[in-house]
Amino acid sequence: MLYGAFAHFASWIRSEEALQRLLQYIDTSWGSGASLPMFAPSMVGNAAFQEWWGRYERLGATPAAAMALMRLNSEIDITGILPRIRVPTLVIHRTGDACVDIEGGRQLAASIPNARLVELPGADHLPWAGNNTDEILWLIEEFLAGREPAGAVRQHGR
Template sequence: MVHPRTWRRPRTGCFAGCNRSGQGYMRAAGSPSAVAAYETMNSEIDTRPILSAIKVPTLIMNRTGDPAVSVEGARDMAKRIPGARFIEYPGDTHSIMAIEPEKIIGDIQEFVTGIRQEVIDDRVLATILFVDIADSTKMLSELGDRVWKEKLESYYRLARSQFGHYRGRETNTAGDGIMASFDGPARAVRCASAIASQVKQLGLDVRAGVHTGEVQVMGDNIGGIAVHIASRVQNESAPGEVLVSSTTKDLIAGSGISFEPRGERDLKGVPGTWHLYAVVNQ
């Protein structure tokens, strides 16, 4: 249950995959007391006695390390529903679509239609940049809505100007967080550094993360594990800092861009440990 006094603290589990703007958005969805009452109500609901009455085809999916919904509970639910199919996916994120969405969609399609259509993989190599404003929730509280809106619009104009200059493509925006993709890793890093430098004239600091890998093209958006990794790299960055993965660093050797090691990090939901590097002298 969420206690009103802890409502302003981001959860380390369920919210771990969200950037700071996403966490603020979720907290704005209800007052502390309303959320506490809602979660208390949910914790007191027990549907186990009636699950055996379900007579329609049922598919239950859960990640092994889901921080919000226990996989043991999902397994038990599948056993109690006659004929239910249970699929357990690896990973410790709550979002079922965060990792390998094409596999999830294929499993759902096969369950509903009985046929798993062969998917023509539309994957490309790209460098992904995530950038957001450091301490944005605190600044919003201090500045007020009107001043913050003006500052946010200036930040968007500046970032998008740099995307155009370095031939990046904005693919997603949420709050003050922006994701862009580039077909060259050096341009992505230089773009991130330019944004980090120029937003200081607005009285802002940004946190930026860059990673290079294959992405799944989904219309105007992109997805896949590489996007997930780039987001996690950005979560590790400090205000005013541009962090890159070792993959990106190795690809731009000889570009003249300098780095300082930031050590090995465990990226939430991503296997293994990752060497991260901070951009310097840009």
């Protein structure tokens, strides 16, 4: 099960300049939650959520560790192995994802044999932000359990 995922780093950070801007943010503002527009644009203006997001950043990694992780991530390209995946795969991606371009999800689904792609509206990268979080949970439960969740209310005609 892949959500908002990519096989090649360029689906996330599209240029060296964009990577340098992210590294600069990490170096100078990590822990402030100011990266919220990149991950959950629907939550911009929600001071409590931004405070929580800043804490999430601080608890997730030190600035040095986050910068090292981003440099390592910039080398990701697993496109060559995707056709060898032989397990059921669900790819969920929001079409306007502000963080990872929808083409990253489409590439995954097109390259993994028999993968199912579900495109949902929205710009939030975080699955727990936005207006279709219940549908994301429903899709995951249906995929993992192999059945419709009890009492589920389907949206978007699914």
